[in-house]
Amino acid sequence: MLGFHFNAQSIKNKFREFQTLIQTSSPSICALTETWLNESIPNSVVLQNYSIFRSDRPNRRGGGVLLALSPELDPIVVNTPLIDTLLETKWVSFTIKNEKWLCGVVYRPKEVTNGIQDLETMLWELTATPYSGILVVGDFNINWNSNHPLFPELANLANANNLHQLVNQVTCPRHSAMNPEDGTMLDLLFTSRPDRICNVDVTDGLGKSYHLGVKFCIRGTPSRLQNPLRTCFVYAKADKIKLQNLVSRTAWDVLLPLDIDGAWDQFLDLFMACVRDSIPSRTQRKRPKPWITPEMHRLITRKHALFRKAKSSQSQTDWAAFIKTRNRVSYGIKAAYSNYLHSLLTADDSKKRFWSFVRGRKKEPDVKSFVVNGKLCSDPAVIAVNFNQTFASYFTAPTSPAFDITSPYYLCPPYAPSK
Incomplete structure (x- = not known):
């Protein structure tokens, strides 16, 4: 399973290059620091077909972290302890072959001197839940194995939490020369399972960022997740008369005793059965970005x-x-x-x-937050119930008997193509 970390130094002007990199390499995990994003930019603009978790810097320019994970890993956001810190982090749990891992991305701004203590507090709380492995990547702005004043503190934190730092090459070359032996090692990768992390190496960064990227693999999983197949209906060859007759003869009365969720699921099953029986389909892989030509590859x-x-x-x-x-x-x-x-x-x-x-x-799969009973709520079930109650309050109960949709008089008429 392939993973990346990049210090983007503003991903906003590198969207196309970042999306091309993801398409051509198909990583399962990608972490970004210094995204410079804000709430006006939805996740769908950054990257599609991935689960995006991000923490933007509020009210000022710069900073921000992001984790993009393949949906096949069943990623779930992990809430961090409520501590007052300027350290920028995001934590997500994911599953690899029934093993639950914790992944975090960290950005420590240079002016934050107490960030290591805050990170230690977070790890203490987060690791109260047992994980099969822990993976922490990011830009710590601390040159590893150097005389940086915060290096001993960071090394002690790693030892106390049984974390091993695996990057051993310069990730931030000097501005004067792109020489991998002349620079600092600021972008780091810590893990509690060094036996599972392999092929850790530096790679070229995003755009003109003076930070190089960090590439790694996790053993025991496919090195590259294949694009999933999708089913596409060939509507041009649809048998419309057959579809009309199937819909007319379907026993829709089975929906009446069910609740709204059960009725909707049953309706979809019945309707899609009619569609599959009357409209041919084909399977195909997800299409790549159409503007990436073979020459560009x-x-x-x-x-x-x-x-x-x-x-x-x-x-x-x-x-x-x-x-x-x-x-x-x-x-x-x-x-x-x-x-x-x-x-x-x-x-x-x-x-x-x-x-x-x-x-x-413009598609945005993330659940938004709404004010419910004076409190900010992001639970989809609670939001749905309150939306239903709000809409229902604008209507009165019917005074006349409801139509019987199962009556033969309300069945769909036979399809007659126009002349």
Whole structure:
């Protein structure tokens, strides 16, 4: 199972490159620090088809952390202890083959001097629940194995919690040269299961961020999660007369004795049975980002190869070639995305595909919070009940007998195609 950590230094101007990286590598876990996001940017704009958990810095620019996990890991947000801290963290539990793990992303701003004590308090509370493994990644702004004043405190915290730091290469090269031997080790990875974490390495960062990325794998799981298959109905070949007859002959009266949830589930089962019997279907894998061309894929592969070559040779010529290719990739992805949007706008279909694309970008699966009885609530069940009560309060009880939907007089008429 593949994972990444990046210090994005503002993901807002790197959305296309970040999404391309996720598409081409299919990691199961991706952690970001310094996202610079705010509540006006929904998760669906950042990344789709992943469970997103983030903590934005309120009321001021910069900071922010984010965890993106594959839904196949059954991720669940873990609430942190209520402590007054400027340390920026997000914690999520996930499951690997019936093993429950805890994953956290941490960003310690340079001016926060008591962040390590706050992190120790969090870990003390969080690990009260037993986990098969703990994984903590982030930018600590503490150079590992150095004379940094907070390094002894961070090392003691790791030892006290049986955590092992596995990054052993520079993650923040000097500005003067992209030399992996000349810089600081600020982006760290701690784990309680070093036997399960392997292939820890640095990789090229996002955009022009001067932080390199950290790549790792977790043993015992697939190294790459395959794109799931989805079922698509071929509506152009639908047998509309058969569908109409099936819907007309369905015994809908079985819904009457059920509650609203049971009736809805039963309705879907009956209706989809009619659909599957009258409309052919096919299975296909999730489509990649349409603006990423084969040429762009090759250029991205070349960028990764040049990074590995430069890191191995430590040659300034190789680093210059990598930087040049990295810039070509960044500009190329943005240009390809703009060209794709332009092609949607100019397509001869009344902008139907364009607005379909926009609607897909606006999907937001996260549950929002609402004020219920004077208190902020995010429980979907409580929110649904209160919405139902509110809508019901605007209607009066019917004075006439309700229609019997099972009566033959209210069955759907036979389908007659227009001439």
